[in-house]
Amino acid sequence: QVQLVESGGGVVQAGGSLRLSCVASGRTSNIMGWFRQAPGKEREFVAGISSLDRRTRYADSVKGRFIIFRDNAKNTMFLQMNGLKPEDTAAYYCAADLNNFHLNSVPTYANYWGQGTQVTVST
Secondary structure, three states: OEEEEEEOOEEEEOOOOEEEEEEEEEOOOOEEEEEEEOOOOOOEEEEEEEOOOOOEEEOOOOOOOEEEEEEHHHOEEEEEEOOOOHHHOEEEEEEEEEOOOOOOOOOOOEEEEOOOEEEEEEO
16 A cells, blocks of 8 residues: 655746655555646646656656656655646646556556645746
């Protein structure tokens, strides 16, 4: 079992930055990441990271703006979000044990989820 707790969401103006944190407890998960869901839209993959080979993957919509990294010693994963846009507004979810990470497919599911943290980007 893996327990995940996110923090760091909030309201920011367009062009601003936020850093989300996710503290994991229980067993260690190799593949962790972030998903988001905006009102009326489906949940979508944002970024993922492997602890073994440090490989990272990003959705095209956030490449060059978001950075995912983790501190394995502290069992904490981060999402640094720069150049935020109104379309980044969503509930962001920390996730563990993502599918498809090492395949040529976008991760669509995870076995463990955090409770979510809201990010709102104003114009």
